[in-house]
Amino acid sequence: MRGEHVWAESGSSDAEGEVSGGAAADGEGEMHMVDATDGSDAEDPDFPADADAASDAQLQEAIQRVRADRSLVPPPLPTPPTLALLARPADKLRAVQAFIERLGYNYTGTDYFDVRKNRPFARVLETARLIVRTALPIKCVEAVFVAVLLTQERSELERVPFAFKSRVDGRVAKHIVLAVRQPGVGWGALGLSRRKELYYKELGSCAQLSDLYVGFLRGYEAVCHRLVRVRVGLPVPHDSFSAERLCWAYRSLSVRADDAAAHADVCAQLNAFARSAPKLAHAWRASGGAGACLLYTSPSPR
Numbered sequence: 636m637r638g639e640h641v642w643a644e645s646g647s648s649d650a651e652g653e654v655s656g657g658a659a660a661d662g663e664g665e666m667h668m669v670d671a672t673d674g675s676d677a678e679d680p681d682f683p684a685d686a687d688a689a690s691d692a693q694l695q696e697a698i699q700r701v702r703a704d705r706s707l708v709p710p711p712l713p714t715p716p717t718l719a720l721l722a723r724p725a726d727k728l729r730a731v732q733a734f735i736e737r738l739g740y741n742y743t744g745t746d747y748f749d750v751r752k753n754r755p756f757a758r759v760l761e762t763a764r765l766i767v768r769t770a771l772p773i774k775c776v777e778a779v780f781v782a783v784l785l786t787q788e789r790s791e792l793e794r795v796p797f798a799f800k801s802r803v804d805g806r807v808a809k810h811i812v813l814a815v816r817q818p819g820v821g822w823g824a825l826g827l828s829r830r831k832e833l834y835y836k837e838l839g840s841c842a843q844l845s846d847l848y849v850g851f852l853r854g855y856e857a858v859c860h861r862l863v864r865v866r867v868g869l870p871v872p873h874d875s876f877s878a879e880r881l882c883w884a885y886r887s888l889s890v891r892a893d894d895a896a897a898h899a900d901v902c903a904q905l906n907a908f909a910r911s912a913p914k915l916a917h918a919w920r921a922s923g924g925a926g927a928c929l930l931y932t933s934p935s936p937r
Contacts, residue, residue, distance in 0.1 A: 712770045713737035715785060724791075724817050728825060728838040731785045735827055738781070741772035750776040755878040756871075760784055775811050778827035778834070782813040783871055786825075792817055795912060796868035796883045797824065799833075799851060801860040808860065814847055814867070816909070822847045832857050844909040845902035852892060862890045865901070867908060869916040882919055 701707065716730035741747065747769075749762050763784035766777055773781070779796065786792050797814040800807065812826030812834055823838030824847060832854030841847040848865060855862040869882040886908050891897040908915075 715767055718785070718789060724820050725823070725838045727789065728786075728815060728823055731782060732825055732835045734785065735773075735778050735781055735825065738766070738770055738778075738827075739772040740827060740829055741774050741777075743772070746774075747771045748773070748777055748780075750774075752776065752883050753880055756874075756881055757876055757878060759881070760787070760875055773827060775826055775828060775834070778825070779811055779813045782815075782825035786813075786815065787873060787875055790873050793912070794871045796866075796871070796881070797847070797851075798866040798868075798884060799855070799862060800864040800866075801855050801862045803860045812851075813871075814844065816844075824851075830854070830858050843902075844905045848902065848905055852890070856892075862892065864889055865905075867905065869919055870912050872916075872920075879920060879923075882916075885915065885919075 713734055716727075716734055718727045718730065721727045721730060748766055748771075752759070759780055760783070762777075763780040766773060766781055767784065783794060786794060793816040795814045795816075796811060798809065798811040800809050802808070810828065810833060812824045814822060814824050815838060816822045817838060821839040822836070822841040822844055824834065824836040826834035828834045833851065836847060836850055841850060844867070851865075852862050864887060866884040866887045869885045871881060872879070886904065888901045888904055889897075890901060
């Protein structure tokens, strides 16, 4: 692990990307199916019984040759961007997104990092720093952690967690990105997914939060998922030493894209939230985070 200690906590109850139905998948709910064998015990003449043992021996021999080859050097680690060198706000976010993508998506089925969100903010940033140092593959939650860390010094940016719940073939999938707004520029999003439609949106490509929502709604439709709920959290603080726990879901709205009135209501609710989010965050922090975080939820469609 490049000499770094890596946390591995599986089964986290608040980790995004879980799919119901007893099968593991990423935030987009894709299922990896393995064809079952026919159970036959007959020996294949093309693959003798000792083929596995021979293959293992050859593999170990190849590994030893690689380790003994002093001409080989470790692959370079991705370097976090220096945002101060970039003038345009959209270029800054594009550089952050490029770094996240260089980390790569984690297809292993094992979490390398602590993905619990209900922790003090400073601990979340510690995990993000560990991800940057080790440069191991990540999923959507870790991508949000890294996006927060790399934009932490950009006080002009307003950042809110933006989470989604979708259904496909009777299964439920969860996903999360970091929605980012700069006054006078507009909204964008940072994150990671196996589906390019479901993470990065260029800063300024959306005038309102509802436009960002519609962009992800269309993305889910493109990958044959039905979006059923969207949640938006309070703005993430720029105080890196804060011990507060973030409000990851302040407003939860059911999605009924086929109902024009319901769709318009979701858009109106998101835009109203975006206008009042700074004041809501101030009140939340003034209360010490003691109040209920999820203050509004719309009924689920029947």
